[in-house]
Amino acid sequence: AQKITQTQPGMFVQEKEAVTLDCTYDTSDQSYGLFWYKQPSSGEMIFLIYQGSYDEQNATEGRYSLNFQKARKSANLVISASQLGDSAMYFCAMRGLDSNYQLIWGAGTKLIIKP
Amino acid sequence: KAGVTQTPRYLIKTRGQQVTLSCSPISGHRSVSWYQQTPGQGLQFLFEYFSETQRNKGNFPGRFSGRQFSNSRSEMNVSTLELGDSALYLCASSQRDSTNEKLFFGSGTQLSVL
DSSP states (O other): OOEEEOOOSEEEEETTSOEEEOOEEEOSOSSEEEEEEEEOTTOOOEEEEEEETTOOSOOEETTEEEEEETTTTEEEEEESSOOGGGOEEEEEEEEEGGGTTOOEEOOOEEEEEEO | OOOOEEEOSEEEEOTTOOEEEEEEOOTTOOEEEEEEEETTTEEEEEEEEETTEEEEEOSOOTTEEEEEOTTSOEEEEEOSOOGGGOEEEEEEEESSOOTTOOOEEOOOEEEEEO
């Protein structure tokens, strides 16, 4: 069965610093997708970045990048130059054939950016 | 292009009542899935509909049901509400099922059961 582990329940980061949010996963699928979503206090899930299991390059989307280490089953999110508006819950998720394409979620990391 | 719309935004019900939540997906999206989010259990998959057919169902009791209409709009129903059903219910839409298809979420319906 697929599983996502986020080991950091919460993090405090100084504004303008870079931050890395950890995510490890477990799956028997050869083809799968890894996602990061941001959930501000308003509740909406906002898509940040996607990495496919066969993608050779790490995904990047603006200030977000995904440090994908397939052999270690790791998909860490890196936010460069953090901003106050980055304060939110961050969820790592995965989907693949093993889960009938439903998203399997990690427990999330609460990120607080300090001014 | 309008995003995923969920109504109502907030609901307060009492134990034993039933509730219906609504979700309008992004135009052109045929897949709608529902998730329950609670502080204790995190995000859990409820069910997924594609072209009016339920394709996947999570591990929830039969009190939780849903349907999808021909215009892809979906409703979720919970009967005989229990205190533990208090949660944020999130709806997501996508064009199809595949590993690289990202889901677009609505703002959710916050259900409180008293």
